[in-house]
Amino acid sequence: MNTINRHCRNRNEKGHVGVFIFLTVFGTFLLNGNGIWHSEAADTRKVELILVPAGTFTMGSHRRAADEKPAHKVYLDAYYIGKYEVTNAEYHEFWLENGSAKNTPEDFTHLPHIGEWPARAQQLPNYPVVGLSWHAAQAYAKWKGMRLPTEAEWEKAARGYTDRTWPWGNAIEPHANTDADNDGYQNQLAPVGRFPAGKSYYGAMDMAGNVWEWTADWYSDVYYFQSPKQNPKGPDVGSWRVIRGGSWIDTLTRCSTTFRFYLYPSLKNSFVGFRLAKTAAQK
Amino acid sequence: MKIYHRKEYRLRTGLKIGGDKSRPLCCRSTAIHVNRFCLILLIGLYLCLPSSTLSAVHSQYVQHVEQGFIHLFRGDNSGAISAFEAALALEPHHFEILHYLGMAYAQEEFWNKAVETYQRALETLQTETGGDADETNPQTASFGVKIEVLYSLGVVYFKLDNWNEAVDVLQEVVKFSPGHARGHEVLGKSFVKLRRYSEAVDSLTAALALRPDAAGIYQELGTAYLNLKRYPEAIESFDNAIRFGPPGYAEPHYGLGTAYLRLGDREKSRAALLLFQRLQKEFAEYERLTRLTRSEPENLDGWAGVAKLLMRQKNYGEAIRVFRKCIELAPDNANFYHGLSQAFINLNYPKPAEEAARQALQLAEAAPNSTPPTVLAVLYNTLGSTYAMQGDVQRAINVFRKAIELDGEQPYYHLNLAKLYESLGKPALAQEHYRAYEHYKSTLSEQK
Numbered sequence: 001m002n003t004i005n006r007h008c009r010n011r012n013e014k015g016h017v018g019v020f021i022f023l024t025v026f027g028t029f030l031l032n033g034n035g036i037w038h039s040e041a042a043d044t045r046k047v048e049l050i051l052v053p054a055g056t057f058t059m060g061s062h063r064r065a066a067d068e069k070p071a072h073k074v075y076l077d078a079y080y081i082g083k084y085e086v087t088n089a090e091y092h093e094f095w096l097e098n099g100s101a102k103n104t105p106e107d108f109t110h111l112p113h114i115g116e117w118p119a120r121a122q123q124l125p126n127y128p129v130v131g132l133s134w135h136a137a138q139a140y141a142k143w144k145g146m147r148l149p150t151e152a153e154w155e156k157a158a159r160g161y162t163d164r165t166w167p168w169g170n171a172i173e174p175h176a177n178t179d180a181d182n183d184g185y186q187n188q189l190a191p192v193g194r195f196p197a198g199k200s201y202y203g204a205m206d207m208a209g210n211v212w213e214w215t216a217d218w219y220s221d222v223y224y225f226q227s228p229k230q231n232p233k234g235p236d237v238g239s240w241r242v243i244r245g246g247s248w249i250d251t252l253t254r255c256s257t258t259f260r261f262y263l264y265p266s267l268k269n270s271f272v273g274f275r276l277a278k279t280a281a282q283k
Numbered sequence: 284m285k286i287y288h289r290k291e292y293r294l295r296t297g298l299k300i301g302g303d304k305s306r307p308l309c310c311r312s313t314a315i316h317v318n319r320f321c322l323i324l325l326i327g328l329y330l331c332l333p334s335s336t337l338s339a340v341h342s343q344y345v346q347h348v349e350q351g352f353i354h355l356f357r358g359d360n361s362g363a364i365s366a367f368e369a370a371l372a373l374e375p376h377h378f379e380i381l382h383y384l385g386m387a388y389a390q391e392e393f394w395n396k397a398v399e400t401y402q403r404a405l406e407t408l409q410t411e412t413g414g415d416a417d418e419t420n421p422q423t424a425s426f427g428v429k430i431e432v433l434y435s436l437g438v439v440y441f442k443l444d445n446w447n448e449a450v451d452v453l454q455e456v457v458k459f460s461p462g463h464a465r466g467h468e469v470l471g472k473s474f475v476k477l478r479r480y481s482e483a484v485d486s487l488t489a490a491l492a493l494r495p496d497a498a499g500i501y502q503e504l505g506t507a508y509l510n511l512k513r514y515p516e517a518i519e520s521f522d523n524a525i526r527f528g529p530p531g532y533a534e535p536h537y538g539l540g541t542a543y544l545r546l547g548d549r550e551k552s553r554a555a556l557l558l559f560q561r562l563q564k565e566f567a568e569y570e571r572l573t574r575l576t577r578s579e580p581e582n583l584d585g586w587a588g589v590a591k592l593l594m595r596q597k598n599y600g601e602a603i604r605v606f607r608k609c610i611e612l613a614p615d616n617a618n619f620y621h622g623l624s625q626a627f628i629n630l631n632y633p634k635p636a637e638e639a640a641r642q643a644l645q646l647a648e649a650a651p652n653s654t655p656p657t658v659l660a661v662l663y664n665t666l667g668s669t670y671a672m673q674g675d676v677q678r679a680i681n682v683f684r685k686a687i688e689l690d691g692e693q694p695y696y697h698l699n700l701a702k703l704y705e706s707l708g709k710p711a712l713a714q715e716h717y718r719a720y721e722h723y724k725s726t727l728s729e730q731k
Contacts, residue, residue: 179673237460
């Protein structure tokens with residue numbers, strides 16, 4: 001069975017015994033100090049955006065899952081990406097104007113740390129909005145005059161121009177809200193921006209863990225073999241949309257900058273949110 | 284109620300899963316028509332319920348779905364099946380959840396159950412779109428949505444040896460999505476099984492254009508060329524299968540030997556076939572042991588041997604199944620829990636790996652007289668690996684230190700600790716253990 005346990009099958013190619021896993025996990029690159037990042041308020045509606053400059057970065061990995069192969073150079077034009085995932089409070093504004101069944105976040109009454117909509121917009125304004133389909137995320141982005149990031153844009157914003165396993169570098173650290181017991185948020189969501197040490201090279205927060213993030217692209221396991229070298233926008237057709245970054249129910253391994261996963265775009269889960277992106281004006 | 288067994292396709296007697304081929308794929312059995320009726324009835328009943336009840340039912344549905352995904356993400360397919368079944372009992376008209384349920388069934392090798400579930404998914408999708416959506420038009424919302432369900436169905440038909448059905452379904456997949464490499468691949472393999480070699484070449488070549496490093500596809504392509512008597516192309520394909528395949532991949536050597544023989548190059552043919560024989564010995568041992576376990580399902584040595592070979596072949600998914608069987612037969616044997624943990628580690632499932640490693644340690648420590656310290660150290664090292672994979676560095680360090688206390692001369696325990704200290708920004712401690720690693724590594728090499 002190929003699709004669901006893509007991870008299993010692909011991971012067969014990885015390390016053989018426990019000890020070698022560290023060689024894989026730690027990778028070969030070192031942290032790049034604190035990194036230099038560019039942050040500017042580029043949008044009039046006060047969404048905090050980060051400018052990711054035009055340039056080439058390495059996308060994918062030779063060392064990890066089969067659908068991350070091959071590692072390849074990708075050039076992206078300059079773009080802005082949300083510093084944080086879209087929050088309950090932000091989405092609530094949109095929902096008040098455009099509240100339809102499709103745009104209403106799912107209730108999670110069995111998860112007190114998330115709860116019901118719209119109550120959670122008041123009670124947990126700074127938490128990432130979850131329980132939205134890809135279509136609702138896209139509708140919000142459009143309303144904001146922006147869009148969802150492409151998969152390539154997401155990866156560059158998380159990874160920087162070097163090969164960082166996680167946004168902060170290659171060291172195993174509790175700098176993200178995962179299913180581990182040592183990150184301060186056991187089995188629950190965290191408000192956005194609670195892991196400043198986990199920021200990416202460009203300064204984006206929470207790109208590992210807390211919630212998976214919808215991207216604009218359809219998923220294909222072989223896309224990297226034939227994707228355009230400049231500004232790839234994903235396959236033309238598919239059943240699933242790519243989600244990135246891992247979440248509060250995932251292991252740290254699944255929260256790596258290259259790990260790819262996918263969901264039906266109509267699904268509304270407690271572990272999927274999104275952030276915004278916008279093409280930077282050409283000079 | 285029908286009880287489904289693993290690998291039930293082996294037991295089936297003339298069961299035709301696909302039904303009447305004159306009908307569209309997703310409407311091929313009477314059962315599906317009944318399902319459609321039930322579905323409409325359930326939706327009707329659902330709509331008649333008061334809103335508070337609806338809300339409570341939906342909340343439960345959401346809870347089950349969420350649980351299902353958590354099980355799925357952690358590799359617990361049985362848990363996912365239970366959760367998704369529970370969700371669908373409350374709200375049966377979610378084609379996505381039906382697809383995930385089918386995938387969990389397929390993963391557990393409940394093939395017929397998987398087929399039935401995929402067909403329900405397609406039927407639900409058909410009902411949702413009113414059956415009149417133009418799925419071939421990229422401008423419509425339903426375009427592409429059923430590709431992965433169809434692909435999953437095709438794979439299960441292939442597993443059930445229903446190659447004609449597989450071809451029908453997979454042709455639809457690649458029609459909707461010409462870039463679907465897995466679709467082309469399984470379609471090509473189905474053509475090979477049906478001895479439609481020219482069509483197999485087309486499909487497998489299309490798959491390789493999309494995924495140029497896939498050893499298994501080169502192997503199938505070589506077989507198709509061989510049967511078409513196109514020997515130079517067959518040789519090139521088998522060479523590529525060897526180049527991209529895992530170490531010890533035997534089959535392409537047999538293909539090469541056959542192709543050279545037919546070209547009259549006896550020397551090269553003999554060399555390839557000898558190599559094939561050597562690699563096959565290991566495979567023969569595997570076959571012997573699996574036969575043994577089939578005839579004597581309680582034979583622990585047989586199961587243990589199979590598990591060992593599966594780990595050597597890096598077939599960790601299957602190894603998990605076999606280690607579980609070993610544990611069922613010998614629940615007090617720490618080795619099997621350790622093997623299970625190693626298999627989970629290799630599949631990147633640290634949680635179940637941790638549970639198995641803990642169990643192994645508990646059993647080993649309960650019998651201190653029969654467990655040498657070096658073995659205990661190995662178990663601690665495995666447990667430490669599972670902690671490290673989950674980002675729990677401090678616990679990993681504590682456990683690796685314990686492993687070193689028990690067996691300080693094993694270089695890799697020092698290496699693990701050095702890496703963790705390095706990640707914590709403690710260079711002095713890291714350096715100390717790097718030095719120990721180098722020292723014991725060279726000692727080990729000299730001993731060898």
